[in-house]
Amino acid sequence: MASRQYPIATIGIVGTGAMGRGIAQIASLAGLTVRLFDANPQAAAAARDYLADIFVKLTVKGKLDEAQAHAALARVIGAQSLAELADCDLVIEAIIENLDAKRALFRELETIVSGRCVLASNTSSLSITAIAAACTDASRVAGYHFFNPVPLMKVVEVIDGLRGDPAAGDALMDLARRMGHTPVRAKDMPGFIVNHAGRGMNTEGLRVASEGIASFADIDRIMREQAGFRLGPFELLDLTALDVSHPVMESIYHQFYEEPRFTPSPIASTRLAGGLIGKKAGEGFYRYVDGKPQVPAEADAPATLPKCVWVSGRQPAARDAVLQLVARANVALDEGERPADDALIVVTPLGLDATTAALEEQLDASRTVAIDALFPLAAVQRRTLMTTPATTRAARDAAHALFAADGVPVTVIRDSTGFVAQRIVATIVNIGCDIAQRQIASPEDIDLAVTLGLGYPKGPLALGDALGARTILTILRNIHGVLGDPRYRPSPWLARRAQLGISLTSADAADAAS
Structure with missing residues (x-):
């Protein structure tokens, strides 16, 4: 049986709030005819007036000429009833985030539009399959999740329901590109990719x-x-x-x-x-x-440096980075196998709290301070120190003075498995890996969706590669080992690739070869 084709030239938008208006803006500028409907007739008229104002502002800024602005606005047509969407090739709902409301709307739309019309939901968290179940023909129902503000957030998630026709999703992918957006494809799972x-x-x-x-x-x-x-x-x-x-x-x-x-x-x-x-x-x-x-100001760093510093060798690369800062501050280094009685003790744990790190090496917890060396200590704009519950104020202040001596601000936190950055970044990477493991989206689309949709410096998989998959795995295993909390259990995608030494962005070799 030949696959249906879904050519899209005229789209209907139901719901004229911020999302509906934004979608109408990019669609009309891309040359599509847009029919706007809202249960509140005044809202639909207000949305068209809003777009008129936006197009004027874009003209003033030189981003559109007057002819383009007039043509785009002329393509936006208010609809007084859902029946006026009958000739649409695509209808996008952008109404309240309520499953019953969306199902009722799609059920009604199905009696109005033609069999070649795609019905798309802009839902951010509801199941596309559940929405489509209200329809006689679930195959032409898909998710089309834009982000606010639509004209600036250049990514859109295309979600296939369990009964969805891939050709409908393909048509939405093509349309997104026509409207100047980057589409990513996802299976119907809670939160899709970005959320x-x-x-x-x-x-x-x-x-x-x-x-x-x-x-x-x-x-x-x-x-x-x-x-x-x-x-x-x-x-x-x-x-x-x-x-x-x-x-x-x-x-x-x-x-x-x-x-x-x-x-x-x-x-x-x-x-x-x-x-x-x-x-x-x-x-x-x-x-x-x-x-x-209104952000509270930070206190000035203490001025008194430690007399000497002993640095744990458990993490050799981290130790080397700490030694460079110690030398730069002209502080004496204690190079003994065990710290001298008057030495500040510095540890560099991955995923452990300062208490556990001190106990594992049988160190004096009252003089122990941990520093987070996950990111290059010489390059970061802030350093994080962590104390044990027994660390004295003198030891804490001496460490703060030492690691702020070159002018880089220092934040001192209470004891935590994995500091702050380690545990948040490791969790971001781990969840990204789990999305890949569940085959919700391709590794490429996961990273693309996150960088464009959340503004992260890297996607979760690329971030894991940059920091080292084995390092992230160590952080998670150590946090999980200390706390016993299953939220920190490593994803199989992460664990296997870390152990094999291959990229987190890589699909299984057998699948890639096929």
């Missing part, structure tokens, strides 16, 4: 905060200035707003039947209940004045 992968940063950042390890601001500083992310987890949560992000966290957690990797945090639920949802409310994890977060 699934995003659990690593947000839920682990919340977990670190919930353990009292560091403040929201310090966690964000570490992830920006040490790990190289554009935003830390709490800056990101304030930007997206908890009334949007927390329900997604809960939805993905429950859809995966309480998978420990995705456990939401009571910190977020409590703040949501109290209305501290983020920037748009003026207060979230930060308070905002004139749209700017």
Whole structure:
């Protein structure tokens, strides 16, 4: 039986909020005829007025000429009823994130449009298969998940339901490219790619905060200035707003039947209940004045350097990096097999807390301070130190002075398995690996979706390769070993590739060869 073809020239959009307007903007600029429908007729008219204003602004900025702007707006047509979408080749719903509402809409649309019309949902977390089950013909139903703001977020997820016709998905992939976006293909699984992968940063950042390890601001500083992310987890949560992000966290957690990797945090639920949802409310994890977060200032670094320093040799490369900083600060090095009684003790654990690292080497915990050397110590814009519960203030301050001596700011945190950056980054990589293991998307599309959809410096698989898959595996195994928490169990994709020494971005060789 020949596959159906789905040529797309006219699209209908149901729901004219921020997402519907954004999709209409890029579609009309790409030359498509757009029919806008909203249950509220005033909303549809307002959306067209909004687009008219946007096109004027783009003309003023020189991004469109007047002829292009007039032509694009002329292609946007308000619809007074769903029946006016009858001639559409594609209808995209962008309504409330409610399964019953979406199923009812698709059931009605199916009686209006032709058999060659693709029905697409812009859902961010609901099952495409479940939505399609309301239709007599589930094969032409697919997911088409854009990100807000649509014109700027240049990625779209194309999701195939279990009964979906691959040709319908192919048509949506082609259309995305016509509209100037990068499409990625995903199977119908909770969170698809981006919202699934995003659990690593947000839920682990919340977990670190919930353990009292560091403040929201310090966690964000570490992830920006040490790990190289554009935003830390709490800056990101304030930007997206908890009334949007927390329900997604809960939805993905429950859809995966309480998978420990995705456990939401009571910190977020409590703040949501109290209305501290983020920037748009003026207060979230930060308070905002004139749209700017009010971030507590950092105290100056202590001035008194240690008399001498003993550095653990458990991680040779990390030890060498620490020794360079010690030499740069002109501090004496204790080169004995065991630390002298007056030496500051520095350890460089991967995935362990400072307490466990000290006990494993039978070191004096009162003089032990750990430094995170996952990222190059000489190149980072921030360094992270970690104390044991027994570390004295004198030892802590001496270590702070030492590692800030070259002007790089230092954050001192309480004892944590895996510091802050190690555990958040390892969780990001691990969840990305699990998406690949489940064959939800190709390794290439996973990294592409995350870099474009979340703005990470690298996709999770490329990030794991850059830091070393074996290093990430060690971090996770050590955290899991100390805490016994299954959220840190390594993905088989990570474990096997780390042990074989092959890239996390590589598919199985037999599959690639075929």
